[in-house]
Amino acid sequence: MNVRKINDSLTDIYFHLHYKHEEALTHQNIRCMQMIKKQKEATVKDLSEVLDVTHHTASEHVKRLINKNILQKERSTHDKRIVYVKLTPYGEEVLQRNTELDEGKLEMILERFTAEDQERIIDAFSILRAEIKQVYSN
Known part of the structure; x- marks a missing residue:
């Protein structure tokens, strides 16, 4: 269930905040x-x-x-x-x-959060990224 929630969140984030693909x-x-x-x-x-x-x-x-x-x-x-x-x-x-992600769109969304919540979001992604790198490093 947690995996599905993370995947749903990440695909929604990318869907709404990606750059327009020109190529x-x-x-x-x-x-x-x-x-x-x-x-x-x-x-x-x-x-x-x-x-x-x-x-x-x-x-x-x-x-x-x-x-x-x-x-x-x-x-x-x-x-x-x-x-x-x-x-x-x-x-x-x-x-x-x-x-x-489109940095302008992401910045606009992050500005809606408190500084504390922004740090929590950054920390969560950093923890996930560090573990991924450890598991999948070549």
Whole structure:
């Protein structure tokens, strides 16, 4: 029952407070971008493992996102054989719009709470985030 309540709350929060999506992207496109953002130095091989797809399929996702100016490739400075996939500045903006809450809307809602209640909300999310990172860290 608690799981259902949390899921209902989070989906309502995202539904009402998300940014307007301007780009036509797949769920796998977004997952690629999130992984690149979180891992910092991601390769096509890393993406294929996270998405559970072949190297070729991951490479095709990367090519499409490069063509949309969302991703770029960059050779490692330490080992020229390694090629990393990076978000472009535009890709950073696209990822924010497709995964984060609209800060203006969120600010407007938070202003309706007391400072104490705002801190309680922040603390609850921080506790949940810390536990998630501990359980699902690679």
